[in-house]
Amino acid sequence: MLDYCSISHKSGILLWSRSFAPTSHAAGSVTSPVSSLVREALVEGRTADNSFEKNGLAFKWTFVNDLELIFVVAWQRILQLTYVEDLLNALKTVFLKLFEPFLTAFVASLHAASSVSGQASSTWNFATAFENWDSVFDKILRGFEEKATQDRRSRAKPAIRPAAEPSPPSDDSSTIPSQSNAVAVDEQQIARNVEALRNRLRGRGGRTGRRGPARGDTSSGRDSGPPSDSDTPAKRKSKAKAQRKWGDEAPSESEMASLDFSYETVEAHNKGAPDLAALVDEGSLGTRTQDGLYEVKDWEFTSGTDDVIAQMLKNDTRSTPASSSGSLGALGSLFARLTGSKVLTESDLKPVLEGMKQHLMKKNVAKEIAEKVCEGVGESLIGKKVGGFQTTNAAVRSALSNSLTRILTPKTSTDLLLSIRTKMSSPLPSTQQRLPYSITFVGVNGVGKSTNLSKVCFWLIQNNLRVLIAACDTFRSGAVEQLRVHVRNLSMLGVNGATNSKGRVELYERGYGKDAAGIAKEAIAYARDNDFDVVLIDTAGRMQDNEPLMRALAKLVAVNNPDKIIFVGEALVGNEAVDQLTKFDRALRDFSASSGGKERGIDGMLVTKWDTVDDKVGAALSMTYVTGQPIIFVGCGQTYTDLRQLRVANVVQAILSD
Known part of the structure; x- marks a missing residue:
């Protein structure tokens, strides 16, 4: 009903x-x-x-x-x-x-x-x-x-009849080979094939100095001789990697410290102070506003078709048909199929929309998203009355441009500084102590969460904020040491790259194998008691299908209720971006609510390796379409200044370019 x-x-x-x-x-x-x-x-x-x-x-x-x-x-x-x-x-x-x-x-x-x-x-x-x-x-x-x-x-009705009929004899389970029997037969065949291969290798000198045992009972799939340790499933299962020992005694704390090159004193003693010029690219530095705030640079798309795309975005129809079609290349030739004065029908738009979908997919837009965008464009054009070549051409171009602009335009504020300062200046009861602004970085393995977290930290330091980095990746070897190096470097970089920011950034760590949610909670309490403005929470990378790890991440979110949850993804992925974001967002929403907290999903995205895709920036469209949340920053290099913010017009310009 x-x-x-x-x-x-x-x-x-x-x-x-x-x-x-x-x-x-x-x-x-x-x-x-x-x-x-x-x-x-x-x-x-x-x-x-x-x-x-x-x-x-x-x-x-x-x-x-x-x-x-x-x-x-x-x-x-x-x-x-x-x-x-x-x-x-x-x-x-x-x-x-x-x-x-x-x-x-x-x-x-x-x-x-x-x-x-x-x-x-x-x-x-x-x-x-x-x-x-x-x-x-x-x-x-x-x-x-x-x-x-x-x-x-x-x-x-038909579903009731089979219940009254007796089961046919063929349904008797005794006549059907059990799954375990089938598996046993497969294992026997595999074992025989492996043994035959071993015998051939021995005959060709594959294993010198040893004589292979004669083949025994083939029903068991094993040799008649005693099986080796590596061939025994029970021993193979119990065999674990032994800890390597460098001496008769365990290393002392001083010996371990001498091997840890992440600390400032040891690094400075052995290798000298880090090269500050290599950490900051002067050409990538942002600008200061009249209010004294430091803003990162905008990402700009540069191409020979800038004038053409600008004309497209303005829906300029004054050009001649030949120049309009030729300047737009392949995309323009698709639009040129629609000629004459008529009411657009589905059959008129079908070949154009198919070509438009292929164009979006070439720009690294996920196939599913490209299809939906084209369906939306077609839905808005069917039944429209157009007249003349230029009018038809402009109608299709305008519909696509408007659709991309609507999708990419953020519906929430992307100004992190405004959110931070609003929380810092909001009134509180006299008995309540103000909590710092907390940001949790999540994502799959290897996308660059820790590196780009450090870039965000540098940007916050440039805006005179005190930052505490919480090392909540307690699984990956070297994760804490990596953050320790970043904190050491950042503490030596000031507003203009000078060594005057010591004390503005610290690392909160509790080692490996600990509960990440507990470490984040302790870090926020430590930041509150020591007057830090922002806490950046680094989490371990995890695949979107790993339910236990997603539950652990949702627990961290439910326990600490961060102000922002930023998903870190790669610009290189296409269809995978949709799957990653959808499952991360859904798992966080489901598991955070079941963990006793309020339902939380992804609040924004940070896209890494942006400098590797040129004009194939379709991942931005895919990610924004899936979540409806904005892309706050993009990472485009290896220094702390290689952070950019996106303008919708620039992304639309890159996607529509040929």
Whole structure:
């Protein structure tokens, strides 16, 4: 059974609605669930398959582009309603057939009164115009519900008959070889093949000085002679790697310290002070604002097609057909297939959208995301009336550019400094001590979490903030030592690369094999008691499918409730980015709530190795599409200044370039 159905104009004017559950809404406006649909799905263009879920409700919708209408239905997500799409199509067809003259006049009046927005609808009485629609809607809905009920009953009847029939003799489990027997046969065959290979190797001199034992009982798959240690499964299982000993006695603490080159004193004694010039690239330094804040540089896409892309983003249609098509290369040739004055249909757009999908995939956009983006572009163009080559060309280019811009535009603030200073300046009760701003870095193995955490730390130090780095990667060998080296280097770099930042950064560590959630909690308490402004929590890399490790990460999040959870991913990945982000976000949400904390997901992304992809920046589109969260920084080098922030126009420019 449906919960809600509505017909509205894209401007936000509600033409008709029917609620089957208690829902409060003001006259002439869309209800709260549908408002969420418009704000979080339609505006951002992130649901090309026309499905959306919110607060236990599932939504489906369809458009009438020439009249700018949206038909929406909503129902409880746990219900399996198979007739929703057919219902939407039927409602759209019948509604247009009954009221098309009225709707055409209404839309024309809106366009004529666009300069005085919001006043045009006051002269239209929708209740009177659509007074017969309620009965028509009830009849259509009742027909689909009755048909669905009959289908369920017809599918349920055959399932009862086999229960009364006796099982056929072939179902007797005694006639079917057991799985263990099949496995035993396979093991015997493998053992025979291995033994035959060994005999051949011995005959060719593969093992000199030894004579292979004669083949014995083949039923067991083993030689008749005594098996070696390496051939015995029990011994092979119990055989563990022995600890290497360098002497008769265990090394002392002083000997261990002499081998640890991460400490400043030993490093300075043995190798001299680090080269500060190698840690900071003067050409990559950011700029100071009038408020004295240090901002990292913007990533800029440089290409010979800059002028062309700028023209595309402005939807300039003044160029001639030949120059427009030629300057856009392959992408322009796709647009050039649409010529003449006509109403765009699905068959017209299909070859263009297919070429557009291939272009996005070449830019490293995940296949699934490229398909959904193209579906969304096609959905917005079907039924549009265009005339002339330039107008058609501009319509397709504009739709793609607008879709990419909507997806990439962040819906939350990417200004970390503003968030930090807001928390630091917010009033607190006199009995409560202020907690530092905490950021947790998560991601898969080897993407550069620790390195880029250090770049973020350098940026925070440049803004006169005291930073504590919590070493919560207690699994990977060398993880603590790596952070120790970064802290030593950062403590020697100041606002302009001078050695005046000592005391602004420290490392909180508790060694290896400890509970990461407990270490993070201790680090935050230590930072609170010692007046640190920010805590950066480094976590161990883990694969998105490893449930025990994802539960441990969710426990860290639930126990410490960090202000930001930043996912660190690579710019090199395509389809893998979607899988990683989706599973990380879902696991964090599910396991953090089950661990006693509030549901938390990914709050933003930091994309590493950005300098290796040139204009193939599709990973940014894939990651933003999946989570709806912004990319806060991108890493583009090996020094502490190699951190950039993204501008939406620059990313769109790179994706659309040929």
